[in-house]
Amino acid sequence: MMRKLSAWLLGLLVATAVSACCGSVSCECDDTLEDAIYFQFNLADSLGATGFRSADVDTVVVVRYPYVDPLVQLPPNAPVVPNDTTRIIRSRALTAKPIVLNTTAPFTAGGGRKLDAYKYQLYVVRHFPGTATPPETIFYSLDSITLAGRFLGDGCCTCYQNEGKKLRVTRAEKPSTTGTIVDVTTAQNEEPKPVVLSR
Template sequence: MRRSFLTWLLVLTTTVLVAACCGSVACECNDTYADAVGLQFSLANSQDSLRGFFPSYIDTVYLVRNPRDTTQRPRADTVALTRSRAVVFTQPIIINNATPFGLVTGRKLNAYRYTLYLAKRRRATPTYTYKLDSIQLSTRYQGDGCCTCYQNSSKKVFVTNQKGVSQQFDLTDTGGNNELKTITMERF
């Protein structure tokens, strides 16, 4: 049965109106750091120079990513992060789904283990090692009218520091704004 011209006109008008409504709405999701983990180095001071780092120690940082499921490929990825000494304490190292490593086969950062180490060269003996053993994420999509945003509801990070001590950090933004929370690393 053929539809009347009026029916087709009504369907077309409704489609255009709905598309125009959602097309004119700017979505500000603020989900850049929803899954991100920030690592911040503590600054050495004159009272306790053993706990903190000097800028010359941390201008080059190596980060190794290994899949948690060892049967998967790729094996290990390594990236060298070189920063100027002026920003090593003001800008944290950010590990996210696609930063500093590329997004591989849709796996998020919780599918990997990470090791951060300090050394003069890539294959030299590390002077400092910090391991992110496990990252647990709980996320969901939150819709509001025409906008659908990514929302992190839980972010827990399990680490092993230089001394071999295991710790757990809850980096969940309790305000629900997906802001970056950092872990402060101490030398000793």
């Protein structure tokens, strides 16, 4: 009986010590953007062959398509997940800022599906002021998104940390295997590496 009481008191003492430690520490993970991918348009060469003017990228249309693995045979009655479209309108002063693509931005989370459960298309319209040339719509396909990460804990807090972010970027209307695989993985506490889109 004394043995059980001693074990119970020891367990209570340990639990109290741990809760006192964790109770005095605020748990702020700030991990909501760990898997986010950032895009910027090449404004540095706005007058050259590969850049954009601010007016070309002040409105960006983003379309999200559910990714379906071509090797997986879906049942005939599988529910169809719809495409989502959003238009991002920015002031000229903000066109140099990155556009954030995340599980919850610019779209809402879709039934627990993460960023890598979709493929995306970005549309911008390039203008030719002072000429008779009609505007040109430029497409970027963003697919084959792969994310790697893990949860790290210190006994009181458990936070998510991304350890790998890659995607394929194709300057084309439809996804293609000829696109460029871009690795935007960053080390902990590093600034995000944006994907720079040129025309």
